[in-house]
Amino acid sequence: MAYRNLIALLVIILLSACFEESDPLNGTIFLETVASIEKMEVEQGSIAAEQLLKAVEEIGTPLFVDDTTAIIVVRHAGDSLLLMGDMNLWKAEPVFTRLAESELHYYSLTSETNARLQYWLQSEPDVWPSIDTLNPYRVSNGFGLMSELAMPGYKYSSIFAPFRDGHKSSSDGLDEHILPAGILPYEHLIHVWKPSGVEASEITGSIYFLDGLGYVAYAHMPTALASLINSDEIPPLMAVFVTPPNWEKSGTPNRETEYGISPEFVSFLAEELVPYIESRYPIGKGPETRLITGDSYGGLGAHYIGFNRPDVFGLAYSQSGYMSFKNDSLIGLYRESEKLELKLALDCGTYETQVGGGMLPTAENDFLAANRRMAATLVEKGYEINYREYPEGHTWGNWRQHLVDVLPWFFGTGKPVTLANEK
Secondary structure (H helix, E strand, C coil), X not given: CHHHHHHHHHHHHHHHHHHHHCCCCCHHHXXXXXXXXXXXXXXXXXXXXXXHHHHHHHHCCCEEEECCEEEEEEECCCCCCEEEEHHHXXXXXXXXXXXCCCCEXXXXXXXCCCCEEEEEEECCCCCCCECCCCCCCEEEECCEEEEEEECCCCCCCHHHHHHCECCCCCCCCCEEEEECCCCCCCCXXXXXXXXXXXXXXXXXXXXXXXXXXXXXXXXCHHHHHHHHHHCCCCCCEXXXXXXXXCCCCCCCCCHXXXXXXXXXXXXXXXXXXXXXXXHHCCCCCCHHHEEEEEECHHHHHXXXXXXXXXXXXXXXXXXXXXXXXXXXXXXXXXXXXXXXXXXXXXXXXXXXXXXXXXXXXXXXXXXXXXXHHHHHHHHHHCCEEEEEEECCCCCHHXXXXXXXXXXXXXXXXXXXXXXXXXX
């Protein structure tokens, strides 16, 4: 026993010296150390694995072997640990390896060098998943916090650096309006953001965000717009955040009933909301000054609204839009109509091939394929479009980043990108 303890002690000293005096701990050193520990007897290996785990805890994860290989390391007392995330299309899978019966579990994955993936950990299939506590990078959404893995080649906008811990933005400081029932038989909650330090007469356009409070809380659009305006990437604009009823709650009406090809909702926006806003705020008027945008169902809604009322919204942007909705019905509308006076953008993640988690028809959950069909249709019809694909999933971390990329194309000097693939 004394001999084994001495060996374990020597291993601990060796590991400590390795991490403190030579190269810092990274994915390659981690795997080399794991290979050494696997050759030890279980008792010694368990002690050495604990030392390795403590070293990982000091620097956090993920660890990178190279530009395309990342290692997730987790402290977990049990034998089984499940991973669910963009990398496995949100299917809870036992992908982790437990080292020497210790609490160290690790998983090595390969992805595109510029990929950005979100994930959860799950101890048992019937237990609500949780974040990876060794990973300091998180993104918030309607389900709570998710852990984030950005590969070395991912270019993270500096705008969102303050939010990498996952905290949400508040609607405090925004103008709040409640529109009474009218075309739609219920009230609507609206928030308006105006750039500070800018004369009202200098505000030349507006952006209408579907899922409004989501774009405030999770996409941090007030902060992002202020940064883009201050850096002269876009002119002074005003943002109108349109929040559907029963936001992040069960019940109807809701975002699905409004954004799922609803002529009544289009009429509400064009005939009630826009006149209401522009009678109270002196901003640029005309369809070329108004952008309608949304995510998922909201992306479908944005392009449907533009299709129906190009006289009001001459700009429309779909983020991961549900273009397969009802057998590609919106794609069919664009294909069968004459070309309209619209400037359109759409993008989608390459990991969005099974969206919906059983909530959508199986034939409609490949959002990537549907967005490619939509983009091809728009090109065929002769539209000026900006279409991009990114190695990401169906998440707010995806949408906030690429809004910052695309807004200068709508309002600045950016050039269109047709059928570009950012993989």
